[in-house]
Amino acid sequence: MSVERLRAGYRDFAANEAAGRSPLYVELARGVAEDDELLAWLDRLPVGKRQPNLLFSAARVVGGELDGYEELRTLLSERRDDVEALLLARRTQTNEAARCATLLPLLAALPQPLALLEVGASAGLCLLPDRYAYEYDAGGATHRVGGGGPVLRCRVRGPAPLPASVPRVAWRAGLDLEPVDVADPEQVRWLEALVWPGEGDRLETLRAAIGVARQDPPRIVQGDLTTDLPALAAEAPRDATLVVFHTAVLAYVPREGRAAFRAAVQDVGATWIANEAPRVLGLDPASVPPSMFALARGGEPVAHTDSHGASLTWLA
Numbered sequence: 001m002s003v004e005r006l007r008a009g010y011r012d013f014a015a016n017e018a019a020g021r022s023p024l025y026v027e028l029a030r031g032v033a034e035d036d037e038l039l040a041w042l043d044r045l046p047v048g049k050r051q052p053n054l055l056f057s058a059a060r061v062v063g064g065e066l067d068g069y070e071e072l073r074t075l076l077s078e079r080r081d082d083v084e085a086l087l088l089a090r091r092t093q094t095n096e097a098a099r100c101a102t103l104l105p106l107l108a109a110l111p112q113p114l115a116l117l118e119v120g121a122s123a124g125l126c127l128l129p130d131r132y133a134y135e136y137d138a139g140g141a142t143h144r145v146g147g148g149g150p151v152l153r154c155r156v157r158g159p160a161p162l163p164a165s166v167p168r169v170a171w172r173a174g175l176d177l178e179p180v181d182v183a184d185p186e187q188v189r190w191l192e193a194l195v196w197p198g199e200g201d202r203l204e205t206l207r208a209a210i211g212v213a214r215q216d217p218p219r220i221v222q223g224d225l226t227t228d229l230p231a232l233a234a235e236a237p238r239d240a241t242l243v244v245f246h247t248a249v250l251a252y253v254p255r256e257g258r259a260a261f262r263a264a265v266q267d268v269g270a271t272w273i274a275n276e277a278p279r280v281l282g283l284d285p286a287s288v289p290p291s292m293f294a295l296a297r298g299g300e301p302v303a304h305t306d307s308h309g310a311s312l313t314w315l316a
């Protein structure tokens, strides 16, 4: 990737992803976008290790919370080797339990019980949709589902089939290149650092969901979704509806890998639920509002969702 493409990526992150969510990340991304020396350093790092949220999370773990761009710049002058070592060691594994609020209508509508198989599961917080409480704000009317755990709040537009109860889960398992262990404080610190500053509710939700997961951690198997899905799917009980799902994962998988994964989902005969940027599902990016995800069942879009689960727009 050239320095100019990196510059454009950081500008785009400031304008379209961090704007309205994290004023600090807007400032940091704008600062990096105009800093030729930092861009040249990032350009020398491997693919997948240069993106804004990874850099800013690593900087916050090394240097503590940052006030603004000048502080980031100072940190990267004084402790760049430490930040680089963390960048190289870690990956973007943001685990957002709130995404369960957008998956719930599809999961609850399937024949129960479910065998849930999440690829790209991180710590597996999205594998626990039956252990959270939900509050859907549907045009002023509040629809509550479930109980216990954190309350996941989601704004709803359109005729979403909001369920009366959470799904029944007979079996669950995750697959990830690098499973995150909710019992390991250092790994949990990394998950926390992946939450953008200024989004206080997300950090609270993360901590509460980790508390729920620690009571009975979901099993996450180390493996690659492009090759290891069939072996794990074969372990699911036959008398449950097998659902293979993923959220915010395919952007990290090369195009050929995505095609191999789609073929494997078909082969194992699972219901396929995807919550992803439209581009990585082969959908027209213009068909979804900027920075939102498409929620699709069997490859067919059914809704547009906030990328962190805060809203759901059901398509008529």
Ligand SMILES: C[S@@+](CC[C@H](N)C(=O)[O-])C[C@H]1O[C@@H](n2cnc3c(N)ncnc32)[C@H](O)[C@@H]1O
Pocket: 091, 092, 093, 094, 095, 096, 097, 099, 119, 120, 121, 122, 123, 126, 175, 176, 177, 178, 223, 224, 225, 226, 246, 247, 248, 249, 252, 253
């Ligand atoms: C941004 S996180 C999303 C986690 C979770 N799905 C969520 O929405 O909260 C992406 C996860 O996908 C995993 N991942 C990326 N490529 C993968 C692959 N080829 N096979 C398995 N997991 C992968 C990463 O390790 C990371 O944990």
